[in-house]
Amino acid sequence: MKISITGANSSVGINLLGHLSEIEGMEVIAGVRSKSAFASLPQSPAVTPTTISYDDSASLEQALAGTDCVIHLAGILIENKHSNYASANVAATAAVVEAAKAMSVKHIIFISVVGASASSSNAYFRSKGAAEELVLNSGLAGTVVRTPILMGPGTAGASSLIGTASSGQAKVLGGGDYSMRPLDTDDLSSALIKLATKEAEGSQVFELVGPEAIAYKDLIKKTAGLMGKEVEVGSVPVLFAKIGAAIGSTIKGGGITPTVIDVITMNEVVSQNADSQIGISLTPLQDTLTKILNNE
Numbered sequence: 464m465k466i467s468i469t470g471a472n473s474s475v476g477i478n479l480l481g482h483l484s485e486i487e488g489m490e491v492i493a494g495v496r497s498k499s500a501f502a503s504l505p506q507s508p509a510v511t512p513t514t515i516s517y518d519d520s521a522s523l524e525q526a527l528a529g530t531d532c533v534i535h536l537a538g539i540l541i542e543n544k545h546s547n548y549a550s551a552n553v554a555a556t557a558a559v560v561e562a563a564k565a566m567s568v569k570h571i572i573f574i575s576v577v578g579a580s581a582s583s584s585n586a587y588f589r590s591k592g593a594a595e596e597l598v599l600n601s602g603l604a605g606t607v608v609r610t611p612i613l614m615g616p617g618t619a620g621a622s623s624l625i626g627t628a629s630s631g632q633a634k635v636l637g638g639g640d641y642s643m644r645p646l647d648t649d650d651l652s653s654a655l656i657k658l659a660t661k662e663a664e665g666s667q668v669f670e671l672v673g674p675e676a677i678a679y680k681d682l683i684k685k686t687a688g689l690m691g692k693e694v695e696v697g698s699v700p701v702l703f704a705k706i707g708a709a710i711g712s713t714i715k716g717g718g719i720t721p722t723v724i725d726v727i728t729m730n731e732v733v734s735q736n737a738d739s740q741i742g743i744s745l746t747p748l749q750d751t752l753t754k755i756l757n758n759e
């Protein structure tokens with residue numbers, strides 16, 4: 464089987480490539496935006512790195528030639544001077560969908576986020592919702608996997624959690640009262656492989672979250688406990704943080720914005736977890752945390 468991945472150098476991509484390269488007979492095209500990203504990819508005879516440009520349909524079509532399924536991972540939460548939601552989340556998805564259609568790829572899988580909606584008042588959720596619609600209305604078999612905060616080596620969530628938990632005294636947004644459902648990136652990779660390797664049917668949306676709901680403040684304390692440390696968790700009022708973020712992001716042309724703060728502090732709630740429907744078992748939160756700490 465041949466699978467193409469976009470954003471292959473993302474934290475999810477690197478994890479997924481590791482899992483895919485252990486499957487006999489699997490051929491993977493790992494699409495990244497620059498040759499310099501090749502070095503970050505797992506080295507395996509099963510994995511062929513290639514450069515793609517979302518503005519150059521020929522490069523995308525070449526990366527998708529003969530592929531059974533494309534897993535579109537490229538996307539951002541934090542905008543910067545070079546990447547915004549319109550380019551990274553919407554236009555890149557549109558380009559991948561068009562290339563997949565041109566190359567008669569049977570199945571496109573897109574990683575979205577819990578809370579995505581094309582009618583959301585939040586610009587990030589709206590961009591992911593718009594991208595979902597492009598995939599689901601593509602005419603190809605389209606699968607959307609909405610995820611919560613991801614925990615695994617190299618994920619932004621894991622780095623921030625470990626930094627906060629080891630700080631002794633942490634101040635977090637709203638005192639960290641919001642509820643999270645952290646998902647292990649190994650579990651996400653297992654789910655993506657299950658979905659990519661079975662016969663695709665029409666359009667489907669899955670919400671896949673971790674096994675345990677936990678307030679962020681408790682997640683910090685739990686992580687500190689596993690490190691044999693104690694941490695005091697204080698509060699940064701969300702309104703003050705948003706004012707600071709609005710000013711800072713305007714000056715810098717990106718970074719943490721009020722939009723990002725709303726995403727971070729949203730309660731991650733789903734009506735039904737897709738783990739059993741997809742056919743995976745979820746890693747207990749404690750084991751996920753132990754894994755990310757051992758990777759430090």
Ligand SMILES: NC(=O)c1ccc[n+]([C@@H]2O[C@H](COP(=O)([O-])OP(=O)(O)OC[C@H]3O[C@@H](n4cnc5c(N)ncnc54)[C@H](OP(=O)(O)O)[C@@H]3O)[C@@H](O)[C@H]2O)c1
Nearest residue numbers: 470473474475496536537538546551555574576611612613
């Ligand atoms: N991490 C999480 O907690 C989380 C939660 C929910 C959903 N997701 C989604 O899961 C996917 C992977 O997330 P991640 O955290 O593993 O990503 P990541 O490590 O932050 O990597 C982001 C990827 O997007 C690419 N990218 C950035 N700007 C782009 C643009 N303008 N056009 C095309 N590609 C661009 C990057 O390529 P370059 O290296 O070339 O810039 C990189 O491959 C993303 O779609 C993300 O939205 C992540």
